[in-house]
Amino acid sequence: MLTFFPAPYPNEWWYSVLCRYHVRSGYRNYATTSHELYGKKPITHGRLFPGSSIHAVVSQHRLALNEMKLLTEHTLAPYYMRFFSAKKKQDIIDKLLQGKAAGITRIDLYGLDGKQGLRYCTKCYDQDMEHYGEPYWHREHQIPLMPLCPEHNVPLMKYEIPFSRLSEQYIPLSAITPEPAKGEPAEKWETALTQMLTQLLMMPVSTGPTAGYNNLYIRLLEKRLGSDKVQDKPSLDSDKIKRAVQAMYGEAIYQQYFPRLSSAILARICSWSLSSPERYALLAVLADMPAKELFGPPLSYQDPLLTQLIEYRKNGIVYRKEKLAHKIGVSPSQLDSLARKYDVTPFWKQCSRESKRQDCIRIMLTHEEKELVHKAAKASGDGQIAVFARTMLLEQAKVLLDNRGGDTTDG
Numbered sequence: 210m211l212t213f214f215p216a217p218y219p220n221e222w223w224y225s226v227l228c229r230y231h232v233r234s235g236y237r238n239y240a241t242t243s244h245e246l247y248g249k250k251p252i253t254h255g256r257l258f259p260g261s262s263i264h265a266v267v268s269q270h271r272l273a274l275n276e277m278k279l280l281t282e283h284t285l286a287p288y289y290m291r292f293f294s295a296k297k298k299q300d301i302i303d304k305l306l307q308g309k310a311a312g313i314t315r316i317d318l319y320g321l322d323g324k325q326g327l328r329y330c331t332k333c334y335d336q337d338m339e340h341y342g343e344p345y346w347h348r349e350h351q352i353p354l355m356p357l358c359p360e361h362n363v364p365l366m367k368y369e370i371p372f373s374r375l376s377e378q379y380i381p382l383s384a385i386t387p388e389p390a391k392g393e394p395a396e397k398w399e400t401a402l403t404q405m406l407t408q409l410l411m412m413p414v415s416t417g418p419t420a421g422y423n424n425l426y427i428r429l430l431e432k433r434l435g436s437d438k439v440q441d442k443p444s445l446d447s448d449k450i451k452r453a454v455q456a457m458y459g460e461a462i463y464q465q466y467f468p469r470l471s472s473a474i475l476a477r478i479c480s481w482s483l484s485s486p487e488r489y490a491l492l493a494v495l496a497d498m499p500a501k502e503l504f505g506p507p508l509s510y511q512d513p514l515l516t517q518l519i520e521y522r523k524n525g526i527v528y529r530k531e532k533l534a535h536k537i538g539v540s541p542s543q544l545d546s547l548a549r550k551y552d553v554t555p556f557w558k559q560c561s562r563e564s565k566r567q568d569c570i571r572i573m574l575t576h577e578e579k580e581l582v583h584k585a586a587k588a589s590g591d592g593q594i595a596v597f598a599r600t601m602l603l604e605q606a607k608v609l610l611d612n613r614g615g616d617t618t619d620g
């Protein structure tokens with residue numbers, strides 16, 4: 210039984226609880242504390258994804274703490290498992306509760322500054338001192354991509370140290386002299402991303418990928434990040450998404466999280482088959498959607514082009530076809546495809562040639578014959594061979610029919 214083992218504070222990171230135990234135990238060196246906690250065989254702790262430390266400490270010392278509660282409320286496991294299938298989540302939880310490694314290794318350890326370390330919020334530090342008489346490491350601050358404190362909306366501070374060193378060192382937050390809080394967030398998206406990451410951590414563990422549909426895909430399409438081709442099942446356009454990510458988050462985040470963005474990766478995102486949460490979080494913020502909607506009931510989708518088309522039809526102004534196509538950002542022929550796909554009767558002015566001439570006659574010529582027509586077209590002063598050919602053909606047809614007494618009807 211560990212006499213002075215502390216009860217965790219709200220959202221306290223498990224490593225922080227161990228650090229506070231080290232302080233309470235009064236041991237001078239870290240190894241003594243580790244030996245007491247784990248016995249002869251050292252155990253890794255202080256990693257972003259929890260290992261067997263919780264089970265070892267709680268079961269060996271028969272602490273009155275609930276291991277499942279510790280895993281879900283005092284580690285980042287719910288965040289890192291958020292996009293796993295229900296079965297994979299359960300398998301991992303079972304392993305952790307038995308004190309086995311979960312085998313989650315591909316975790317991004319570096320923050321946006323490219324460095325590893327423990328993070329804290331100066332305002333939380335002061336607040337915790339006031340409420341509890343001591344500061345502690347909050348789990349939500351440890352998500353490397355988290356830019357701000359979710360509670361105070363100020364940038365987080367970092368105590369630089371590789372996570373791999375935390376197994377040998379107990380560094381309670383009380384050992385750090387806090388830096389003065391930085392003011393406003395540097396970028397607009399930081400607040401939205403902070404909220405998104407916090408929700409991904411705090412939602413019930415069971416909340417996760419939706420079966421058979423993906424609302425992120427719908428919202429990205431609505432942001433006009435889909436392919437320009439008018440097709441039955443629209444696909445996302447990797448170039449458009451690349452440009453949107455770069456414009457919103459800058460080159461560094463683009464390079465760190467989307468270095469080889471391709472349609473194959475986008476397809477994996479849409480089928481929920483990527484497991485790390487960072488790209489989902491960044492794209493969901495880009496798509497302007499909260500986490501609740503990400504995992505919510507299926508959104509109904511209306512092609513944003515059709516929405517615009519309907520708006521223009523309501524306005525009642527009759528545009529020329531090219532102008533309307535330009536206004537909604539497509540080519541005139543895509544406008545035709547759209548009208549066909551959604552069965553919209555054209556309410557725009559067709560260009561005159563198009564509206565009348567929709568039939569064609571295909572004439573096969575030898576090279577010499579074509580040259581001859583070409584020369585004649587040039588000689589007539591009209592360089593366009595098709596216009597010349599049509600004029601000649603129509604003139605000759607009229608002459609022929611006139612000679613027969615003006616019968617222009619079929620038959």
Ligand SMILES: [Zn+2]
Nearest residue numbers: 330333358361
């Ligand atoms: Zn704070």
